[in-house]
Amino acid sequence: xxxxxxxxxxxxxxxxxxxxxxxxxxxxxxxxxxxxxxxxxxxxxxxxxxxxxxxxxxxxxxxxxxxxxxxxxxxxxxxxxxxxxxxxxxxxxxxxxxxxxxxxxxxxxxxxxxxxxxxxxxxxxxxxxxxxxxxxxxxxxxxxxxxxxxxxxxxxxxxxxxxxxxxxxxxxxxxxxxxxxxxxxxxxxxxxxxxxxxxxxxxxxxxxxxxxxxxxxxxxxxxxxxxxxxxxxxxxxxxxxxxxxxxxxxxxxxxxxxxxxxxxxxxxxxxxxxxxxxxxxxxxxxxxxxxxxxxxxxxxxxxxxxxxxxxxx
Amino acid sequence: xxxxxxxxxxxxxxxxxxxxxxxxxxxxxxxxxxxxxxxxxxxxxxxxxxxxxxxxxxxxxxxxxxxxxxxxxxxxxxxxxxxxxxxxxxxxxxxxxxxxxxxxxxxxxxxxxxxxxxxxxxxxxxxxxxxxxxxxxxxxxxxxxxxxxxxxxxxxxxxxxxxxxxxxxxxxxxxxxxxxxxxxxxxxxxxxxxxxxxxxxxxxxxxxxxxxxxxxxxxxxxxxxxxxxxxxxxxxxxxxxxxxxxxxxxxxxxxxxxxxxxxxxxxxxxxxxxxxx
Numbered sequence: 001x002x003x004x005x006x007x008x009x010x011x012x013x014x015x016x017x018x019x020x021x022x023x024x025x026x027x028x029x030x031x032x033x034x035x036x037x038x039x040x041x042x043x044x045x046x047x048x049x050x051x052x053x054x055x056x057x058x059x060x061x062x063x064x065x066x067x068x069x070x071x072x073x074x075x076x077x078x079x080x081x082x083x084x085x086x087x088x089x090x091x092x093x094x095x096x097x098x099x100x101x102x103x104x105x106x107x108x109x110x111x112x113x114x115x116x117x118x119x120x121x122x123x124x125x126x127x128x129x130x131x132x133x134x135x136x137x138x139x140x141x142x143x144x145x146x147x148x149x150x151x152x153x154x155x156x157x158x159x160x161x162x163x164x165x166x167x168x169x170x171x172x173x174x175x176x177x178x179x180x181x182x183x184x185x186x187x188x189x190x191x192x193x194x195x196x197x198x199x200x201x202x203x204x205x206x207x208x209x210x211x212x213x214x215x216x217x218x219x220x221x222x223x224x225x226x227x228x229x230x231x232x233x234x235x236x237x238x239x240x241x242x243x244x245x246x247x248x249x250x251x252x253x254x255x256x257x258x259x260x261x262x263x264x265x266x267x268x269x270x271x272x273x274x275x276x277x278x279x280x281x282x283x284x285x286x287x288x289x290x291x292x293x294x295x296x297x298x299x300x301x302x303x304x305x306x307x308x309x310x311x312x313x
Numbered sequence: 314x315x316x317x318x319x320x321x322x323x324x325x326x327x328x329x330x331x332x333x334x335x336x337x338x339x340x341x342x343x344x345x346x347x348x349x350x351x352x353x354x355x356x357x358x359x360x361x362x363x364x365x366x367x368x369x370x371x372x373x374x375x376x377x378x379x380x381x382x383x384x385x386x387x388x389x390x391x392x393x394x395x396x397x398x399x400x401x402x403x404x405x406x407x408x409x410x411x412x413x414x415x416x417x418x419x420x421x422x423x424x425x426x427x428x429x430x431x432x433x434x435x436x437x438x439x440x441x442x443x444x445x446x447x448x449x450x451x452x453x454x455x456x457x458x459x460x461x462x463x464x465x466x467x468x469x470x471x472x473x474x475x476x477x478x479x480x481x482x483x484x485x486x487x488x489x490x491x492x493x494x495x496x497x498x499x500x501x502x503x504x505x506x507x508x509x510x511x512x513x514x515x516x517x518x519x520x521x522x523x524x525x526x527x528x529x530x531x532x533x534x535x536x537x538x539x540x541x542x543x544x545x546x547x548x549x550x551x552x553x554x555x556x557x558x559x560x561x562x563x564x565x566x567x568x569x570x571x572x573x574x575x576x577x578x579x580x581x582x583x584x585x586x587x588x589x590x
Contacts, residue, residue: 045590050427050590051590069331071333071428079428080421083422083424084422085345085416089348092344093425096348099344100333100426
């Protein structure tokens with residue numbers, strides 16, 4: 001269990017995290033979602049006692065991280081990949097971490113095997129790829145067989161195979177009853193891994209919600225209807241209180257009435273229907289909708305000059 | 314997928330109610346020091362320069378002994394001459410001291426360290442202990458080898474010393490202690506400044522630039538202040554023929570140097586505790 005209450009972190013005038021409260025429960029994978037720069041890493045560092053909150057509080061198993069008796073055996077964390085001395089081997093890196101909590105070398109070797117780094121265990125970590133760095137970081141997090149696990153963007157730099165491995169690992173850890181808290185800026189990744197998400201934007205909590213709830217709440221859920229008598233149907237639907245938009249392709253997008261109600265209404269008018277298709281938003285869209293006001297760094301899809309005069313020959 | 318559940322290997326050896334110990338942290342710090350190449354390089358350079366410079370100077374002195382003016386013969390301090398390399402070796406020990414902590418910041422391993430052992434003062438104490446012992450061993454080894462090699466190279470007809478010569482043992486052992494305490498000062502500076510280049514510059518500045526600044530002060534003030542400077546304390550420690558003008562006695566000087574180290578370590582520790590990692 002991880003509990004944040006009014007967690008706040010200011011760096012000078014910048015409000016990195018603002019009045020953040022959430023609970024991460026055991027037995028589930030809880031995603032920590034937000035655009036880049038929204039305060040996810042800062043929050044994770046505060047959970048781990050690395051950064052001190054400006055105000056508010058965060059506890060793990062009801063205690064401050066600093067008061068844990070065997071921190072590695074209680075909380076494991078992957079905070080940044082490649083936080084490794086480039087001249088030190090993978091095995092020596094894990095050894096120096098393991099020794100602080102009196103964890104044996106047998107456990108170190110076992111984890112090197114689990115993350116698939118046994119063959120490069122004695123190679124200098126400076127030569128590792130980002131993906132290998134992630135695997136080493138995951139091994140470090142698992143060293144003490146902890147009840148609570150934090151992963152900051154664990155799939156960054158992994159190949160598809162590695163991504164699937166991490167996904168299964170996280171789910172497996174949660175199934176064993178552990179508390180798993182994993183950050184990502186990719187909703188699509190969380191959709192496949194997490195049971196629940198804590199969504200933040202600009203350091204503030206936007207929502208703590210299960211994946212299922214998130215989908216059903218989205219206003220992007222609508223019913224697409226095609227009819228040769230679209231105008232007539234539109235009027236009828238609107239008189240029933242639905243919000244209807246006529247799309248460019250001649251179809252109607254209906255919000256506020258489900259496919260059953262629309263079908264029955266059409267039969268009573270009567271109008272012919274050519275299509276009656278409920279559309280559910282993708283999680284990506286649901287997420288974008290929630291966070292659109294809180295993205296700090298906007299990009300545009302255009303890569304050409306914004307003013308095209310003279311740009312074309 | 315392989316299992317990651319509990320195995321015997323992950324079970325605490327100690328009773329559940331206990332806490333990660335200072336000894337656990339000492340083992341970890343020793344692993345850290347031992348498993349990076351820069352440690353071996355800096356130790357190698359320390360011994361090479363510390364012994365080599367002394368050997369060079371003593372060999373040249375011996376070769377030109379007959380042609381030296383008689384005054385040079387009388388004032389010649391064979392112990393001091395053989396230990397002159399310590400003033401070069403102090404810089405590589407300083408670099409090692411800085412890097413023990415600054416490399417943790419530059420690579421980000423400091424966060425892995427504090428995630429495993431969040432009681433920062435305890436970690437810092439283990440670091441100081443492990444580095445202090447290593448620096449002591451390396452500095453004393455360098456000092457004694459430089460002395461014996463230097464005296465061997467001087468031999469007859471040049472004046473040479475043995476450990477039982479007046480002040481010789483104090484100079485050799487104290488010279489090693491001087492370098493060791495400077496290493497701890499460098500470690501403290503690395504903790505306060507957190508950047509390798511910045512901390513090394515500060516360390517070099519104290520040893521090389523501060524004396525020049527003090528020299529520029531009016532004479533009376535300069536003489537009063539100079540005896541407090543680390544390089545002066547070191548020079549006085551390895552001198553066996555006539556104390557330097559306006560200096561503390563060697564051991565009082567070393568006590569003052571230890572107070573500098575202690576003060577800086579206390580500041581470093583409190584900054585380590587209060588700043589975000």
